Amino acid sequence: MAHGGVKAGPTPRIGVYVCHCGLNIAATVDVARVRDVVAGLPGVVVARDNKYTCSEVGQKTIADDIKDLNLDRVVIASCSPRLHERTFRQLMTRSGLNPFLLEMANIREQCSWVHGHDREAATRKAAALTRAAIARAALLEPLERNVGSVTKSAMVIGGGVAGISAALYLANMGVKTYLVEREPSIGGHMAMLDKTFPTLDCSLCILSPKMVEVRENSNIELLSYTEVRKVEGQVGSFRVEVLRKPRYIDESKCVACGLCAEKCPSKAPDEFNRGYSERKAIYIPFPQAIPASYVIDPDYCRYFTRGGKCRVCEKICERGAVDFSQREEIVTLEVGAIVMATGFEPYDASRKTQYGYGRFPNVITSLDFERIICADGPTHGKLKRPSDWEAPRRIAFIQCVGSRDEHEMDGAGKYCSRVCCMITAKQAFMIKEKYPDAEVYVYYTDMRTAGKGFEEFYQRGRSEGIVFVRGKPGEIVESPEDHSLRIVAEDADSGCILDLTFDMAVLAIGLRPPGGLVELAQKLNVSRSADGFLLEGHPKLRPAETSIEGIYLAGCAQFPKDIPDSVAQAGCAAAAAAGVLASDRIEMDPLNPVVDEELCIGCRLCEKLCPYGGIKVEKTDKGFKARVIEVACKGCGVCGAACSARAIKMRHYSDDQIYAQTAALLEVS
């Protein structure tokens, strides 16, 4: 047995390239020593270290070696394969080698970056990882990429401003696009806002025309009140099963006249107005909703809560749009690419019990404020405090509620939600603009105003007399008599303790990943980052991609963003998706398993364990045998690991390769 379990046979000719990555690796790892340790291993024809292996000079060195030294395999010890595997595979192809005869050892993310305190241990680990990569490389086999056809349509999941923008970009490029929104209307959070910073233009005035464009665009099929149930397949050919919830209204007949709601006897809290007003059981979420169709809420409708009684709406509707016979419907759609634009949900401020949200009526959140100050809102745009609906004279804003939270005990985020400082600057300014005599205090940790025109906007607010206090209040104490609010806090700039009483307090709540994102991410096999939002392909170079080819990100699905950034990313995601759809055929990594029918005993274990429906046991002439469904298989390896008959071989991750790699890793250096 050759080194590290390498089988005897035609000796491979391996070139090894250990990268300094500037000082990213070399500051911690003794790169020259790693090179020297691996240089003498069996099969290694040449071992070099390069300052930047990915640079033109670095790549040329490898290309020259492949030609001059007749290399047949390449090992690169450098950064994560997520960053440069594609680069080096392309280099292999250009140099006439099969791209799957490349192996990478990650000695940056998995070594120098995490062991910066111990040069000796980091160097030994880098040598071990490189040695293991060489052992596996020796057993690599050339593979041919699978070629699949491309379904020329796309899906956008989430109909906020990011999803709307992505769908319109795609549709305007001629791509048939399904826009899937789980609520009865598209619009997302932007539809709830009054004005938008820093220009203070009316939110719905700029969003509503885009929503109408969605309805009018013949390339867009809007599936509102719809959720994704199952996703199969891969880039170029995804099969998505969606569940259409019953509206109990025929969208094509409803003209949104509102007669039904006028007569409906049943009331419910209006979620669009954050519960500060009521709607009927039959309702339209907001006047500009798209689709412009009513919907019946079965939790409040008497037909459902009182066993088939009422049906007033059905009698009153002249167009016969009410349809109590509607049921949930499952629809399967074929698409070549998917954009995830699932947005955010606001942090639940009642979890910060010290501020009394939900207990003290005059403590509201920044999103509540948007509805209260909005002309279409519960007070018709007049600033009023909820305890008695009188105008407040002194208003406090408290920043970072549910953001920048060290402890994360209550669903808060450790991260900065990025938009809340500007939201408060906007809301405080709007108060001063409408009510110049009002006293407005902002309690902040740091004011973060990075964005075009943001700092200027904030300074304008200061000059209007808004008082900014650097300090976070520990609690809000309510007076039981008049519901006024006492806030005591230290102003860190002056060192003074401020003990003030307010008529109303606004909590600047953080932006959290939306409910259901964990399950949706699992269905699409997309990773999430530590903050719970969806993980981008690369933080700098692939910000609108995910780790799954053909699935892209837009807006707050990735991380809290303002509207311009959400729209910009939507354009980026749409362009990337359209790029995939532009070709007729697509090449995919050949990572599917191969079933040896002679060994397969048809036990169905692989079928039961496969999370993607990628392998099925079928009757054949030789009995029941497992068959790989290539379009559904994601190459995760579960079946290969589980098969006790050893009938399943993972291409590119064969048992031999993994054993050789592991044995070499465990060798004492």
Ligand SMILES: Cc1cc2nc3c(=O)[nH]c(=O)nc-3n(C[C@H](O)[C@H](O)[C@H](O)COP(=O)(O)OP(=O)(O)OC[C@H]3O[C@@H](n4cnc5c(N)ncnc54)[C@H](O)[C@@H]3O)c2cc1C
């Ligand atoms: C109080 C407040 C004030 C703000 N003011 C401003 C401002 O003045 N200027 C500014 O630039 N930004 C502002 N923002 C930020 C702005 O709201 C966001 O930038 C914008 O809403 C992001 O759009 P989005 O489409 O990514 O997410 P969202 O608006 O959250 O939309 C996401 C959509 O996806 C849907 N969805 C979620 N999960 C699923 C699923 N599983 N299946 C189907 N659909 C799903 C949701 O129902 C929703 O319709 C403010 C935010 C808040 C909280």
Ligand code: SF4
């Ligand atoms: S059946 Fe009655 S309660 Fe239900 S939506 Fe119609 S009118 Fe309202």
Ligand code: SF4
């Ligand atoms: S590798 Fe096996 S378990 Fe994994 S997706 Fe493919 S068939 Fe299913």
